[in-house]
Amino acid sequence: MFFQQLINGLTLGSTYALTAVGYTMVFGILELVNFSHGAVYMFGAFVVLMLMTALKLNFMLAFVIGVIITGLLGITIDKICLFPLRKKKAPKVASLISTIGVSIFIQNLVMLVWGSETKNFPLVLNLGSINIGSLKISYLQIIIMMIAVVLMAALTIIIRKTKIGKAMRATAQNMEAAKLMGVNVNFVISFTFFLGASLAAVAGVLVGMYYQSVDPMMGFMAGLKAFAAAVLGGIGVLPGAILGGLIIGVSEILAAGYIHAGFRDAIAFGILIAVLIIRPTGLLGKKVQKKV
Amino acid sequence: MLKLSGVHSYYGNIEALKGIDLEIKEREIVTLIGSNGAGKTTTLKTIVGLLKPKTGQISFNGKDITNVPTPMITKMGICLSPEGRQIFPRMTVRENLEMGAYTRSDKAEIKESYERIYDLFPILLSRNNQQAGTLSGGEQQMLAIGRALMGKPKLLLLDEPSLGLAPMLVETIFELVKEINKQGTTILLVEQNARMALMIADRGYVLETGKIVLCDDAKKLLESDEVRKAYLGE
Ligand SMILES: Nc1ncnc2c1ncn2[C@@H]1O[C@H](COP(=O)(O)OP(=O)(O)OP(=O)(O)O)[C@@H](O)[C@H]1O
Ligand SMILES: [Mg+2]
Numbered sequence: 001m002f003f004q005q006l007i008n009g010l011t012l013g014s015t016y017a018l019t020a021v022g023y024t025m026v027f028g029i030l031e032l033v034n035f036s037h038g039a040v041y042m043f044g045a046f047v048v049l050m051l052m053t054a055l056k057l058n059f060m061l062a063f064v065i066g067v068i069i070t071g072l073l074g075i076t077i078d079k080i081c082l083f084p085l086r087k088k089k090a091p092k093v094a095s096l097i098s099t100i101g102v103s104i105f106i107q108n109l110v111m112l113v114w115g116s117e118t119k120n121f122p123l124v125l126n127l128g129s130i131n132i133g134s135l136k137i138s139y140l141q142i143i144i145m146m147i148a149v150v151l152m153a154a155l156t157i158i159i160r161k162t163k164i165g166k167a168m169r170a171t172a173q174n175m176e177a178a179k180l181m182g183v184n185v186n187f188v189i190s191f192t193f194f195l196g197a198s199l200a201a202v203a204g205v206l207v208g209m210y211y212q213s214v215d216p217m218m219g220f221m222a223g224l225k226a227f228a229a230a231v232l233g234g235i236g237v238l239p240g241a242i243l244g245g246l247i248i249g250v251s252e253i254l255a256a257g258y259i260h261a262g263f264r265d266a267i268a269f270g271i272l273i274a275v276l277i278i279r280p281t282g283l284l285g286k287k288v289q290k291k292v
Numbered sequence: 293m294l295k296l297s298g299v300h301s302y303y304g305n306i307e308a309l310k311g312i313d314l315e316i317k318e319r320e321i322v323t324l325i326g327s328n329g330a331g332k333t334t335t336l337k338t339i340v341g342l343l344k345p346k347t348g349q350i351s352f353n354g355k356d357i358t359n360v361p362t363p364m365i366t367k368m369g370i371c372l373s374p375e376g377r378q379i380f381p382r383m384t385v386r387e388n389l390e391m392g393a394y395t396r397s398d399k400a401e402i403k404e405s406y407e408r409i410y411d412l413f414p415i416l417l418s419r420n421n422q423q424a425g426t427l428s429g430g431e432q433q434m435l436a437i438g439r440a441l442m443g444k445p446k447l448l449l450l451d452e453p454s455l456g457l458a459p460m461l462v463e464t465i466f467e468l469v470k471e472i473n474k475q476g477t478t479i480l481l482v483e484q485n486a487r488m489a490l491m492i493a494d495r496g497y498v499l500e501t502g503k504i505v506l507c508d509d510a511k512k513l514l515e516s517d518e519v520r521k522a523y524l525g526e
Contacts, residue, residue, distance in 0.1 A: 163394075170380050170391050176342060177378040182366035182395035182443065 013249020014148030018203035019226035020241035022196025038223015039106035044070035044201020074197025234285025299348035326499035369446035381425025392442025
C-alpha cells in the first residue's frame with residue numbers, strides 16, 4: 001500500500017517538477033513569478049490533444065509539435081506582456097498582474113475555441129503494467145518518470161555546460177555584467193521562457209495521458225502546486241524545484257490515501273508553509289545576498 | 293580611437309553628464325579623475341551603452357556607436373571592468389573568465405588569453421574552480437580585470453580597479469595596468485587614487501559635476517596647482 005502510494009506520488013511529483021523548473025528559471029532571471037505558467041501547461045496539453053484529434057497527427061508528432069508551439073507561446077507571452085514593462089522599468093507587481101491577466105486570457109481562449117467541458121485524452125500508450133506482489137506499476141508511470149528524469153538531466157547539462165546555459169546563469173546572477181560580456185540578454189530571456197513553457201507542456205500532456213482527460217481549468221491547481229514546489233525547494237534553484245515537485249507529489253498522494261482525499265490540495269500548501277517557517281529560503285535555497 | 297563629443301546623459305531627470313568631450317588615442321593610457329559623484333562611472337556606462345546619451349555622439353575607430361547595444365560594443369572591442377567588480381558570484385573563476393570570452397570563437401587565441409591572464413594573475417589559476425563569490429576582494433578585482441581582458445579588448449575601461457585594496461596590492465594593480473598597456477591594449481582608467489593614476493597615464497581628464505574642467509598631459513596635471521589642491525591633497 002505505502003509503496004503503491006509512493007510510486008503514484010512520484011509519478012505526479014515528476015510532472016510538478018517539470019512544471020516547477022519553469023517558475024524557478026524565470027524567477028532566477030527576472031525575479032518575477034510567472035503566474036501564466038499553469039495556463040501554459042494546460043495549453044500544452046490541449047494543443048497536443050487537438051493536433052491528434054483535429055489534425056489526426058500521430059501521437060509522437062503531435063507531442064513534438066505541440067511542445068514547440070507551447071514553447072513559442074512562452075516567448076510570445078514575454079515579448080507582448082512582460083518585455084514592454086521591463087523596458088519601461090515598471091514595478092515588478094505590474095508584471096505580476098500582467099501574468100495573471102495572461103493566465104485568464106489563455107484559459108478563456110481555450111474555452112472559446114475548444115469548449116469548456118472536460119475532454120477525453122486518448123489512451124495512446126496502452127502498455128499494461130508490472131505487478132510485483134500487490135504493487136502495481138503501470139508502464140505509463142514508468143514512462144512519465146523516465147521522461148521527467150531524462151529532461152531534467154538534459155536541462156541540468158544545458159544550464160551547467162553549454163554556452164547558452166552559462167549565459168543564462170550569468171544573466172540570472174548579474175544582468176548588467178552579462179550584457180558587458182556580450183550576452184544578448186533578450187535572447188537569453190526568450191530562451192528561458194521557451195524552455196520553461198515547453199517543459200510545462202510536456203508535464204501537461206503527461207498528466208493528460210495519466211488521467212486520460214484534460215480540461216481548461218487543469219492548469220490552475222497544478223500551476224499553484226508547481227509554484228509551491230519551486231518555493232519549497234528554494235526558488236531560483238533548479239534542483240530545488242525538482243525536489244520540491246517530488247515532495248509535493250508524494251505527500252499529496254499519501255495525504256489522500258492515509259488521511260482523507262479532501263486533504264490532497266491542503267497538504268501541499270501545508271508543507272510549504274511549515275517548511276518556509278523553519279527555512280524561509282526553501283529547502284535548497286541560499287541566503288539572499290543583498291547587493292550593495 | 294574613441295571620441296565623445298557633447299555627450300549628455302541622464303538618470304531620469306537628473307543630468308549626470310553635462311556635455312562631455314573626450315578623446316583617447318590608440319595605445320594610450322588616459323585617466324579620468326574627479327571626486328565622488330562627478331560622473332566618472334556614468335561616463336564609462338555611457339561609452340559601453342548601458343546608459344544611452346540624450347544628446348551627443350560617441351565614435352569608436354570612426355564608427356558611430358552612440359546607439360549600439362552593449363553586447364555589440366563589447367564585440368567591437370570595448371570591455372569594461374565595472375565599479376564594484378560585478379563578477380558572477382555563483383560561477384567558478386574559470387566560468388567567469390569563460391564569460392569574458394563570450395563573444396569570441398577563436399579557440400586557439402582564447403587559450404592564449406587564458407594563459408596570459410593566469411600569467412598576469414597567478415592567484416586566479418590556483419582558485420580556478422572556486423566559486424567567485426568566495427574570493428577575497430582583491431582576488432575578485434583581479435578576476436574582474438581578467439574577465440574584461442578575456443574579451444580581447446582594443447580598449448579596456450577600468451572603473452576604480454584599486455578600490456578597497458591593500459596598498460601593496462594597489463601598487464601591483466597599477467603595475468599590471470601598465471603591463472597590459474605595454475602588451476598593446478589602450479586603457480581608460482577611472483581612479484580615486486589620482487596621484488597613482490596620473491603617474492602611469494599619458495594624459496588625464498578632470499571631471500567635476502558632469503563636466504570636464506581640465507585636460508592635459510598627465511605630468512602637467514600632476515604639477516598643476518588646481519589638481520594638487522583638489523585631488524592630491526597638497
Ligand atoms: N542609477 C542612478 N540613478 C540616479 N542617479 C544616479 C545613478 N547613478 C549615479 N547617479 C548620480 O549621477 C551622478 C554621477 O554618478 P557616478 O556614479 O557617475 O559618479 P562617480 O564619479 O563614478 O563617483 P564615485 O567616485 O563615487 O564612483 C551622481 O550625482 C549620482 O548620484
Ligand atoms: Mg564611480
